[in-house]
Amino acid sequence: MGSIAERLAEVRERACLSYRRAVGQPGELHIVCVTKTQPLPRILEAIDAGVTEIGENYLQEAIRKDVFALRESREVTVRYIGRLQSNKYNTILRVFDAVDSAGPEFLERLHGTQDRGAQRARTFLLEVNAGEESQKGGLTMPQIREFAAADAPWLHEVSGLMAVVPLQATMQMRAAIYQSVSILFHELASDLGSSHVTLLSMGTSDDFELAIEHGSNMIRVGTGIFGPRSPSQV
Numbered sequence: 001m002g003s004i005a006e007r008l009a010e011v012r013e014r015a016c017l018s019y020r021r022a023v024g025q026p027g028e029l030h031i032v033c034v035t036k037t038q039p040l041p042r043i044l045e046a047i048d049a050g051v052t053e054i055g056e057n058y059l060q061e062a063i064r065k066d067v068f069a070l071r072e073s074r075e076v077t078v079r080y081i082g083r084l085q086s087n088k089y090n091t092i093l094r095v096f097d098a099v100d101s102a103g104p105e106f107l108e109r110l111h112g113t114q115d116r117g118a119q120r121a122r123t124f125l126l127e128v129n130a131g132e133e134s135q136k137g138g139l140t141m142p143q144i145r146e147f148a149a150a151d152a153p154w155l156h157e158v159s160g161l162m163a164v165v166p167l168q169a170t171m172q173m174r175a176a177i178y179q180s181v182s183i184l185f186h187e188l189a190s191d192l193g194s195s196h197v198t199l200l201s202m203g204t205s206d207d208f209e210l211a212i213e214h215g216s217n218m219i220r221v222g223t224g225i226f227g228p229r230s231p232s233q234v
């Protein structure tokens with residue numbers, strides 16, 4: 001299957017090719033390396049192979065592995081992409097650089113915070129439950145449009161959207177979903193200011209090329225870089 005460096009190079013090549021084809025001009029494509037269940041030495045291997053952004057799903061796991069200490073010796077951004085619980089908001093804001101899975105409650109609390117001196121996180125994406133799955137976090141697209149129509153003040157905290165799609169969705173379904181999220185993203189960018197709303201996180205190992213074709217400029221790749229996650233590591 002190749003080494004982490006080889007797989008990363010392949011992901012990057014495929015992603016950049018799709019991005020150039022989709023965008024047709026230079027721009028910034030973010031490749032977030034999803035490091036849940038991966039031990040620190042493997043994460044370091046990915047960083048040394050060129051990863052500059054990692055994504056973690058669980059606060060406890062990220063603390064236990066001490067991924068944050070990587071920033072002392074490496075140029076790396078640590079993004080939170082997991083479920084948010086209100087009793088962990090403050091810790092997450094203090095240790096992560098970005099929160100991509102933000103919801104209204106989190107953003108409202110953030111918006112009401114005057115003194116942000118203790119916060120490290122500066123970039124926030126609103127999570128979109130694009131397949132309207134009841135068990136998943138994130139707002140549906142109609143819900144986001146309602147908040148935008150009501151001019152919810154906390155929306156001004158967001159720099160973009162992170163879409164999650166149903167695991168079992170076919171490529172055809174995903175294409176339709178990504179297209180819809182992309183339209184919503186452009187609506188928000190024009191409502192809130194296109195210089196603030198710039199990041200569209202869509203696409204994982206299975207479908208990042210498809211997501212990029214439909215406007216993604218941030219992909220989240222775990223297995224595509226590390227190989228399959230073993231369930232015992234979770």
Ligand SMILES: *Cc1c(COP(=O)(O)O)cnc(C)c1O
Nearest residue numbers: 034081204205220221222223224
């Ligand atoms: C685990 C995870 C990913 C990565 O999925 P892969 O299939 O391993 O690429 C991406 N986004 C989120 C939110 C995840 O939880």
